[in-house]
Amino acid sequence: MRSTRPTTTQTTCDCEDCTSFTITGHIRRTTPAQQADRHHHTAAVDGWSDEEARDYCPGCPVGVPVEQHDHDGLWADDEQTDNEA
Template sequence: MRSIRDASTQTTCDCDDCPSYALTGHLQRTPDQADRHHQVRAREGWTDLEGRDYCPGCPVNQPEAEHDHAGAWVNATA
């Protein structure tokens, strides 16, 4: 799910029971900042499938039982 506000852009994983989200803060949002937020998320492994967003720990091509809802994928990209 994507939320665009005046001072932030947030992407939340749409997989059931997954608490992962990505947040970008803006002092004053310009029209292209939300696009940049989503482009960076895509490079980090976030997937947009038919308007639903999934974090790198919840790959859409794997069964949900194999997903990493604990968010350990963050350590792999740091």
């Protein structure tokens, strides 16, 4: 789900079992469309995907069964996760 307010833009993961979100604060006033565009571009660089107007965090890749989603270690790479175990 996406929302744009005067000072923030937020995207929440559309996976039903996930509570992840990404938020961008806007200091410089621009149009809501420009703010949303900047936010969504940054989210895409961070691994968020937009599939058929639904947003998914990096831990909830589209095409992977929900049981295999990584809701706990979203942004940890495999090597880092292996070293901590």
